Amino acid sequence: EPEVTQTPSHQVTQMGQEVILRCVPISNHLYFYWYRQILGQKVEFLVSFYNNEISEKSEIFDDQFSVERPDGSNFTLKIRSTKLEDSAMYFCASSDRGLAKNIQYFGAGTRLSVL
Amino acid sequence: KNQVEQSPQSLIILEGKNCTLQCNYTVSPFSNLRWYKQDTGRGPVSLTIMTFSENTKSNGRYTATLDADTKQSSLHITASQLSDSASYICVVNSKTSYDKVIFGPGTSLSVIP
16 A cells, blocks of 8 residues: 655754655655644644645744655655754655545654754 | 644543544534544554535444534544554644644543453
């Protein structure tokens, strides 16, 4: 069964550094998403991406964050100048067109630890 | 303010027993409601998705109900198994902000032998 893959599974970085979290969505999907989940808290929407541009973003997704689809398969989340409070699980998701857009398939997540 | 609340926060049941998880939302206008299962350290996996006109939807041992008038949903799990131990998350989409999904805090279910 096709799945969303995320790398790395765990990323450790120093405060102030930049990180890039990588995702390979399901190949024929058109909609892509990033979410984060701080330990012990609920999942929070960050951003959605369609047709090579951001379609929606939350208040969390400020200038520190950016997303990119550099080629036909990867979807990346860049976090500049990381802060301690950026430590969280980051989930990538993708969905198909039409009614299937409602069904988002999630990756296993990248655990980001900012020291 | 668009919110999704879930109860109970956590639940422990014996293997083989049934249980029902609750979800209340204030999201408006409503588009759809989804239940996800999230194993510890893993991404959420979709169980059911329900639109405004649907009252009940089943997926194996999982049955979700939706009352759009009272803005309540439930997830019923029958004949629980040890592998059902996970967090169950209610997620609601708003029509005006289609991609901005609102996650509930989840119910942590533990099935014990």
